[in-house]
Each structure stands twice: as structure tokens, then as C-alpha cells.
Amino acid sequence: MAGSTTGSGSSPATDDVSDAVGGDDPARGARDSPDRAVARRRVRDRVERRALTALAVATVGLLLVVFYYPVATVFIDAVVVDGRVTLRVFADIFRDPFYFGELARLLSGVPPATVLASLLSSDPRLGIVGFTVYQALLSTVASVALGLPAAYLLARYEFPGRRMLRSLTILPFVLPSIMVAVGFVATFGDRGTLNAVLGAVGLGPVDLLFTLEAVVIAHAFYNAPLVARVTTAAWESVDASAVETARSLGASPLRAFRDVVAPQIVPAVLMGATLTFVFTFGTFPIVLALGGFQLATVEVFVYRLIRDLNYAQAAALAIVELGISLGVLYGYLRYEARHSVRARGVRPLPRRPLRPPALSVRELLPRVGLAAYAVVALVLFVAPIASMLYASVAGPDGLTLAHYRFLLERQTTGAAFQVQPWPAVRNSLAFGVASLLVALPMGVVVAVLTTREYRGRKIVDAVGMAPLSVSGIVVGLGLLRGLVFGVEVAGWRFAVSGALAIVAAHAVAGYPFVVRTVAPGLEGLDPSLVESARALGASRVRALVDVELPLVWPGVVAGAAFAFAISIGEFSATIVLATGTNQYTMPIAIERFIGRRLGPATAMGVVLLVVTSVSFVVIDRLGGDSYGL
Structure with missing residues (x-):
């Protein structure tokens, strides 16, 4: 009996270790398993202790190979020409009016007053870089103008579907830009849904394709939800007690908004505007599809230079673009560090019902404005996708x-x-x-x-x-x-x-x-x-x-x-x-x-x-x- 007990009474842990060892001799497995188990545990602990460091090193190495080295290659292409280090490519770009318009004349010895007068004329030469900045500024203004009412609606009013509408502001990060461009062609093209609606009510056609207006509207489609999202988050973090304190001290609603609410949401608006400018300054698919080379931005022209195998000039122009974008981002970050106001309270401003039982004239006006905004938003944000769906199944x-x-x-x-x-x-x-x-x-x-x-x-x-x-x-x-x-x-x-x-x-x-x-x-x-x-x-x-x-x-x-x-x-x-x-x-x-x-x-x-x-x-x-x- 004792022998039987000894032969079959090993613990489950010992059996597991023995199985893990995998030996055919039970006696040898029983003899070696404790030492091996300890060794395996030590190895496992050592690996686990260093696993995070190893993963970090692997991630950094991968980034160096697939991002930093390729970007460094672009820099090298711009400054190493025919085996020699030179800044000639950059000098040629900065002096070329094709790229910098009237500003290029400054490097040619033209007096600044003359250049300024040319820039303020009715038809200034902006160049590729100047036009890219110009369309990015217009797109930023349009995006902020369309995003702020949406932020006001989402932050200050309660209504069915508000949470879903807030979730839809994530669309710019999900929808492919070239697909949106197709939707805009189907909406604003010669035979698009907009002209079909205008023709049905007896109005003439509108030709928006391959115009700056189409590019700006498409950029607003992408970036207005971004502005709305970041501004809504800032608005919802405003401390309601601070507003109530200002009102109790005699401040009017407008004064309370200006002194309490605005300082907390302005940094968010500027962040949305800065990101919009950077995104639209580096725009590519939207301009390529809706503007073509006649409205070429820096990014489009970099692609054209690559296609023409002019890698040195493409790399230099891409670096100029990157420098401008990083400069704008750095300027915003400096502003944020000095002027941002962190939320100090935990009680957000209460949201008002969008459809209350009774409305005064004072409460009616903002709701009328939001209704008008809803019509514009419907045309801008819903029509392109709906038009694409319809055009895919429409025929003569x-x-x-x-x-x-x-x-x-x-x-x-x-x-x-x-x-x-x-x-x-x-x-x-x-x-x-x-x-x-x-x-x-x-x-x-x-x-x-x-x-x-x-x-x-x-x-x-x-x-x-x-x-x-x-x-x-x-x-x-x-x-x-x-x-x-x-x-x-x-x-x-x-x-x-x-x-x-x-x-x-x-x-x-x-x-x-x-x-x-x-x-x-x-x-x-x-x-x-x-x-x-x-x-x-x-x-x-x-x-x-x-x-x-x-x-x-x-x-x-x-x-x-x-x-x-x-x-x-x-x-x-x-x-x-x-x-x-x-x-x-x-x-x-x-x-x-x-x-x-x-x-x-x-x-x-x-x-x-x-x-x-x-x-x-x-x-x-x-x-x-x-x-x-």
C-alpha cells in the first residue's frame, strides 16, 4: 500500500512540471523537474522584466527604419546634389516667383515697399506657396465658422440624438478623402444633385468644380467637425459655478461669457484652427480631385515633381512645406503654454432643452439661427455622401x-x-x-x-x-x-x-x-x-x-x-x-x-x-x- 501511495501520490504541480519537462523516465522527471522549474521561472521572470524595454527598443528601431530614415532621405536629397552638399536647390526655390510670387523678388534686390505694393494690388502674384497659404487660411476660416455653431449646439443644448451627433464628429478621421471628393463631384458637378435641384426650381446651373470654392467647401467638410469636437470638449469643461458667481456679481450673460467662458474655449478654437491650417496646408487628394493642377498646392506640386523624377526639387519643396507647418504648430503651442486656462471645476454648464415648452423672443433667436445652420450643415455634410450613393445607381x-x-x-x-x-x-x-x-x-x-x-x-x-x-x-x-x-x-x-x-x-x-x-x-x-x-x-x-x-x-x-x-x-x-x-x-x-x-x-x-x-x-x-x- 505504501509503495502504491508513493507511486501515485505526486502533487498536480509536480505532474504538470513533469509533463512540461517531457522526459520518458518518470524517475528522472521527478528528479530534474524542481531544478528545471526554478530555472524556467527565473528565465521567464528575466524575460518579462526586460520585455517592455525590448518592445520599446523594437518600436524605436522600427520607427527609425520606416519613418525617420525615409524622412532623413528626403532631407539628404534636398541638400546633396550630384554628390556635393549644397543649398542651391533651396536658393532656386526661394528666388523663383513661380513658388513664392512677389516675395521672391525680395531676394532679387527689389525694395520691400515695391513688393508690398504688388502684394496689395488687385491681382498679386502669390506663387505656389502663397496660394497654398491663402487657400489654407480660407479653409480655416470656413471650418471655424461652420464648427463653432455645432460646438454651441452640442455643448449648450440637450436633444434626442445629441450623443450620436457628437460621435459623428469623428468622421474626418475615418472617411477617406478621395471618397469625399467623389461625393463632392456628384453633388456640385455640372450634372450633380445641386444643379438638378436648382433646375427643378427654375434656377440656372452652378459650376463649382475645379474652383477654389469647391476646395474650401470640401476642406470645411473635413475640418469643421474637428473644430466642433475640440471646442465642445472645452465648453463642457467650463465650471458652471464660475459663471454663476459672475452673474451674481452683476455681470450680464454677454459679460459672463466674455470674461469666464471665452478664455477657456478660445485655446480650443485656436487648436482646431491650427490643426485645420496644417491639414489644409498639406492637402493633396481634395485639391487633386476638385482643383486639379490649375489650383495646385505645394503638396500637389511635390507629387508632380516626383512623377517627373525631379527628386531634389521635390524634396526641397517638401521641406519648405514641413517647415511652415511646424512653425505654425510651434506658434500655437507657445500660445497655449501662456494663455490656456485649465478647468478647475467638476460641474459643467447645464444644457438647455432644444425644444422647451415655451419660448421667449430671447430664447427663440439662437434656435432660429441653429435651424438655419442645420440646413447649411445638411447640404454640406450629408449631401455629398447621399449624392455619391445616388449617382452610383443613377442612369439616363x-x-x-x-x-x-x-x-x-x-x-x-x-x-x-x-x-x-x-x-x-x-x-x-x-x-x-x-x-x-x-x-x-x-x-x-x-x-x-x-x-x-x-x-x-x-x-x-x-x-x-x-x-x-x-x-x-x-x-x-x-x-x-x-x-x-x-x-x-x-x-x-x-x-x-x-x-x-x-x-x-x-x-x-x-x-x-x-x-x-x-x-x-x-x-x-x-x-x-x-x-x-x-x-x-x-x-x-x-x-x-x-x-x-x-x-x-x-x-x-x-x-x-x-x-x-x-x-x-x-x-x-x-x-x-x-x-x-x-x-x-x-x-x-x-x-x-x-x-x-x-x-x-x-x-x-x-x-x-x-x-x-x-x-x-x-x-x-x-x-x-x-x-x-
């Missing part, structure tokens, strides 16, 4: 599926050099999944690094979020000139395919949004949760995986949806890297179709909308309010 004789049949026929009978729908869809989905697998872990690691207290945290944050300030054209050009063309290291030449370069560009564009959705959740966690896990013996990585990430999982899912959606709609870097290859995506296919036949372009736009909408549903249902954009 009524509703038809001919445009979708054309896509299917192009798939089977199109020439080899023509864009075919299925490869475009397949490539978009493949690039989206691949870039997600890269961007998600990168974003989570950077989010962890930027939410820990240590010296140099701000530098890590700036380095990690730098891709947000660099245009896709610059990243695409750098990847093309660097990794795709090949790099020589110790006599060996390393090069990547166009597909890998596209995945890298998409991951670089998407991972900052993962950071922005995960970091706020990590910062809001109770530190005692992690401390308890560490006190119980969990390593730093184990605490992150088992405690922190499950608690911020909605933010992780939202970040994943952002990364996937951004990859699906990315256009700027993709068109640089896919030119001359068969790696075109749905946005590239739409751009090719839109210049020839609107019907197939709208049909492909609907396909892209369906794919993108899946990501938006994931964000809205699983991400909820956890994302911090």
Missing part, C-alpha cells in the same frame, strides 16, 4: 446597376494596364490588416511609454507623435528613395518591395491614432491596481497584460479600428509608392476612375464606404467615448 433612364456591372466587366475584360476593382479591394484589405498588425503593438507600446513618469517623457512623446506632422507625400517619397530603391550596408544592398513600403507608410500614418485612443485610458487608471499586481509578484509586462490593457480594451479596439480605417483610405503615400506597379488600392482606383467616368468612380466609392463603415461601427460600438481624439 432611371435607377440602374450599370456602374457596378462596369466594375465587374472591367475585372474580367480590362486591359492589364487598367485599374481592376477586385485587386484594388484585395490590396486595400491586405494592406489594412498588415498595417494593423504593425500599428497596434507600436501604438500600445508608445502609449505606455508616454504615460509613465520619467525623465525624457516629453521627448519620447514628441518623437513618437512626429508622424502626425509629416505629410504622406514626404513619407512616401522617403520610402521610395530609401527602402524601395535600396540601401547599401557594408557592400550589401537591401531593398523592400512596394507592398512592404506601402504597409510601412500606412502603419506610420495609423499608429499615432492608436496612441491617442489608448493613452488617455492608461492615464486614467488607478495606480494602486498596478501596485497591487506588482506587490503580488507580477512583472511590469504581466501587470500591463493582465490588469491595464483589459481595463482600457475599448480604447485598444478603437485604436485598431482607426488604424485599419486610415490604411483603407490612405492616398498620399500610396499614390507615390504604387505608381507604375499593380499595388493600387481602392482610393487609387477611385482617383483613376473619377477623371474618366463618374458612375464607376461613385460605385467604387460606395464599396470603399461600406468597407470603411465597418471600422466606424466598431469605433462607435466598442470604442464608445474612450477614444481621446
Whole structure:
């Protein structure tokens, strides 16, 4: 009996260790398993202790390869010409009136007073850079003008659907710009829905395509919700007790708004305006589709120089663009550091019902203004998408599926050099999944690094979020000139395919949004949760995986949806890297179709909308309010 007990009475832990050892001899397994278990535990603990550091090093290394090195390549192309370091390319650009208009004459010795008089004339020469600044300023004014009423509505009034409407302000980060351009062509084109409505009421047609007005309106479609979102968040953080105190001291509602509310929302408005200016200054798909080369911005002309193989001038012009954008951002950050007012209270201003039982004249006027704004917003924000959907099934004789049949026929009978729908869809989905697998872990690691207290945290944050300030054209050009063309290291030449370069560009564009959705959740966690896990013996990585990430999982899912959606709609870097290859995506296919036949372009736009909408549903249902954009 004793022998039987000894042979079968080993503990479950010992049995598990023995199984893990995998030996055939039970006696040897029993003899070796405790030592091996201790050794394995030590190795596991050592790996876990260093895992976060290893992940951080891997992320930094990947960023160096797929972002910083390509961008550095662009800088080198601009200052190294024919093997010699020179600033001649920059000098030629600054002296060329084609780029800087009247300001270029300053470097030619023309008196400043003469240049100023020319700039103030009825028809000043602005040049490519000057026109880009001009259209960005107009787009910023339009976006702020359309975004502020929306912020006022969302922050100050309560009504059914308010939360859903607030969620829809995330659309600029999800909808591909080239798809929106198709919607604007379907709305404001010669045969668009706007002219159809005007003709039905006896008014003449309006020709908005390939005009500055169309570009500004399209930019407002994208950026007005951004202004509304950041301003609404600031408005909702205003301390109601401070307003009540001002009113109790005799201040009128207008005076209380000016002295208490305005100082807290002005920095948010300026942040929205600054981001709008930067985004529209580096605009590309909207101008290319709605303005063409006759309204070329710096970004469009950089693409044209790349297509003409003029890499040195393209790189120099891209650096000039980047310098202006970073200068504007730096100016805003300096202002924010000096003038921003942090919310001190926890009780927000109460929202009024949008449809109260009784209305006075004083309460009626703002609601009438909001009703007029709703009509404008309906035309601007809903009509392009609705027009695209309608144009995809509209024909000369009524509703038809001919445009979708054309896509299917192009798939089977199109020439080899023509864009075919299925490869475009397949490539978009493949690039989206691949870039997600890269961007998600990168974003989570950077989010962890930027939410820990240590010296140099701000530098890590700036380095990690730098891709947000660099245009896709610059990243695409750098990847093309660097990794795709090949790099020589110790006599060996390393090069990547166009597909890998596209995945890298998409991951670089998407991972900052993962950071922005995960970091706020990590910062809001109770530190005692992690401390308890560490006190119980969990390593730093184990605490992150088992405690922190499950608690911020909605933010992780939202970040994943952002990364996937951004990859699906990315256009700027993709068109640089896919030119001359068969790696075109749905946005590239739409751009090719839109210049020839609107019907197939709208049909492909609907396909892209369906794919993108899946990501938006994931964000809205699983991400909820956890994302911090």
C-alpha cells in the first residue's frame, strides 16, 4: 500500500512540471523537474522584466527604419546634389516667383515697399506657396465658422440624438478623402444633385468644380467637425459655478461669457484652427480631385515633381512645406503654454432643452439661427455622401446597376494596364490588416511609454507623435528613395518591395491614432491596481497584460479600428509608392476612375464606404467615448 501511495501520490504541480519537462523516465522527471522549474521561472521572470524595454527598443528601431530614415532621405536629397552638399536647390526655390510670387523678388534686390505694393494690388502674384497659404487660411476660416455653431449646439443644448451627433464628429478621421471628393463631384458637378435641384426650381446651373470654392467647401467638410469636437470638449469643461458667481456679481450673460467662458474655449478654437491650417496646408487628394493642377498646392506640386523624377526639387519643396507647418504648430503651442486656462471645476454648464415648452423672443433667436445652420450643415455634410450613393445607381433612364456591372466587366475584360476593382479591394484589405498588425503593438507600446513618469517623457512623446506632422507625400517619397530603391550596408544592398513600403507608410500614418485612443485610458487608471499586481509578484509586462490593457480594451479596439480605417483610405503615400506597379488600392482606383467616368468612380466609392463603415461601427460600438481624439 505504501509503495502504491508513493507511486501515485505526486502533487498536480509536480505532474504538470513533469509533463512540461517531457522526459520518458518518470524517475528522472521527478528528479530534474524542481531544478528545471526554478530555472524556467527565473528565465521567464528575466524575460518579462526586460520585455517592455525590448518592445520599446523594437518600436524605436522600427520607427527609425520606416519613418525617420525615409524622412532623413528626403532631407539628404534636398541638400546633396550630384554628390556635393549644397543649398542651391533651396536658393532656386526661394528666388523663383513661380513658388513664392512677389516675395521672391525680395531676394532679387527689389525694395520691400515695391513688393508690398504688388502684394496689395488687385491681382498679386502669390506663387505656389502663397496660394497654398491663402487657400489654407480660407479653409480655416470656413471650418471655424461652420464648427463653432455645432460646438454651441452640442455643448449648450440637450436633444434626442445629441450623443450620436457628437460621435459623428469623428468622421474626418475615418472617411477617406478621395471618397469625399467623389461625393463632392456628384453633388456640385455640372450634372450633380445641386444643379438638378436648382433646375427643378427654375434656377440656372452652378459650376463649382475645379474652383477654389469647391476646395474650401470640401476642406470645411473635413475640418469643421474637428473644430466642433475640440471646442465642445472645452465648453463642457467650463465650471458652471464660475459663471454663476459672475452673474451674481452683476455681470450680464454677454459679460459672463466674455470674461469666464471665452478664455477657456478660445485655446480650443485656436487648436482646431491650427490643426485645420496644417491639414489644409498639406492637402493633396481634395485639391487633386476638385482643383486639379490649375489650383495646385505645394503638396500637389511635390507629387508632380516626383512623377517627373525631379527628386531634389521635390524634396526641397517638401521641406519648405514641413517647415511652415511646424512653425505654425510651434506658434500655437507657445500660445497655449501662456494663455490656456485649465478647468478647475467638476460641474459643467447645464444644457438647455432644444425644444422647451415655451419660448421667449430671447430664447427663440439662437434656435432660429441653429435651424438655419442645420440646413447649411445638411447640404454640406450629408449631401455629398447621399449624392455619391445616388449617382452610383443613377442612369439616363432611371435607377440602374450599370456602374457596378462596369466594375465587374472591367475585372474580367480590362486591359492589364487598367485599374481592376477586385485587386484594388484585395490590396486595400491586405494592406489594412498588415498595417494593423504593425500599428497596434507600436501604438500600445508608445502609449505606455508616454504615460509613465520619467525623465525624457516629453521627448519620447514628441518623437513618437512626429508622424502626425509629416505629410504622406514626404513619407512616401522617403520610402521610395530609401527602402524601395535600396540601401547599401557594408557592400550589401537591401531593398523592400512596394507592398512592404506601402504597409510601412500606412502603419506610420495609423499608429499615432492608436496612441491617442489608448493613452488617455492608461492615464486614467488607478495606480494602486498596478501596485497591487506588482506587490503580488507580477512583472511590469504581466501587470500591463493582465490588469491595464483589459481595463482600457475599448480604447485598444478603437485604436485598431482607426488604424485599419486610415490604411483603407490612405492616398498620399500610396499614390507615390504604387505608381507604375499593380499595388493600387481602392482610393487609387477611385482617383483613376473619377477623371474618366463618374458612375464607376461613385460605385467604387460606395464599396470603399461600406468597407470603411465597418471600422466606424466598431469605433462607435466598442470604442464608445474612450477614444481621446
